[in-house]
Each structure stands twice: as structure tokens, then as C-alpha cells.
Amino acid sequence: MEINEVKKDTYNLLNVNGRLDSTTAPEFEKALLNSIDAAKENLVNFKDLKYISSSGLRVLLVAAKKLSATGKKLTITAMQDHIKEVFDISGFTGLFNILPENPYEQ
């Protein structure tokens, strides 16, 4: 897994590549909890994510709960179909703001 963080005035975005499982979830958790900022829009871009297990979903849920205390939703962008299906069967789709593309794609 590789994480690349983009910080702008109005949003923070994490690009997450590769595999998000129980071996990489702790690193993702650290990066995501560090990155989220209640004063901005918060996005996780999964365009190049190949794999996710419940360990990765767990981290997203922790971050979403933290944000929801401030009335905001975490945005997940550009998920591949097989990743999106894991979101759907886990009942995660309504808990996040899900976008088919990263709106800040360069």
C-alpha cells in the first residue's frame, strides 16, 4: 500500500494505492486520522486501490465517526466496482459521501 496526501486550503485528500488489509490498515489509520480536518472537505481517493478487507473498512468507519461529531461526511472517490461491492454488502454506502470520480483530479 502507498499513501499520498494532498493538502489544499479547502480540502485534504488521501490517495491510497495497492492493498488495504490487516497488514496495512494501521498505517492507513494513522494517515487518515492525521489528515482529517473538520474545517475542510475530507476525501479518500481509491482510484488505484486494488483490495480492501474489513480491516480497511474499520478505519474508514472510525474516521467517519470522528467527522460526524462535527456534522461532516467523509468522501470516498473513484472506487473500482469490486471495492464498491464490498462497501454495498457492508452497508457502508449510506455512511459516506461516495463519488464516482475524484473531483480534484489533476
Add this chain to the structure above:
Amino acid sequence: MAKLSIENKIENLNKLAEFIENFGEEHELSPKNIFELNLILDELITNIISYAYEDDSDHIIELDINKEKDELKIQLIDDGKEFNPLEKEEVKLDEDLDERKIGGLGIHIVKEKTDEIKYKRESNKNILMLKKKLK
């Protein structure tokens, strides 16, 4: 039939992923089937490594996968404490973010992505038998 022995260390999930890639290639499974097979076994083996052992010793988890026509038959054996995933309480999927529980999703995903799960406890081992239809 393909066999893998996995030591109870979380970094060995990488070996599992590699093993499933090879199995998938050999049996010409679709990328979706390979992904789902990896996901099912990752969830189960992560659970075993994280919760099954109460000592610090090394333990071996035994995995067998068999492809029969359009179906995979999987057997997973561990010598950890008794745990029947079928008896685990179902996660509530319709709760709001605030009420939503953090745990329990792994077993839910396994149930969703398999067609049959059987569990037995025999000679101090957990034996899980799964069937997954290839679509």
C-alpha cells in the same frame, strides 16, 4: 487441490494473497472470483491470528482449496480456542453512523461471499468447510 500452511503472524497474509493469485491463475478463475476468494480467506485467517490464540507460541493454520467444476471447496483448520463463526451475532447494517458498531464485519462479508459454511470442533481443532460457486 492446493494446500497452504500459514504461521499465525499477520504479515503472512501476503503469502495468502500470493497463493490465491497462483491458484487463480492455474485454475483460470476470474479476477472477481480471485478477489472474493482472497477476501473470504483474509477475513477468516485475520480473525484466527488475532483472536484464536491465548499463548505466544507458534501455530499453524492449514488451508486446502479444491476446485470441482464450477465450485470451490475450502477447508480451514486451526488449533486455537473454540470459535464457531456461525454463532456470531449478525452486524446491524442499517444503523446510523453514530450507532454503527466497529467490529463483526469480517464474518458478515464471509457469509455474503460464500454459498455454504459448515463448522465443527474436532480433537481441539476448529474445522471450517466452505463452498463458493464460481460465477
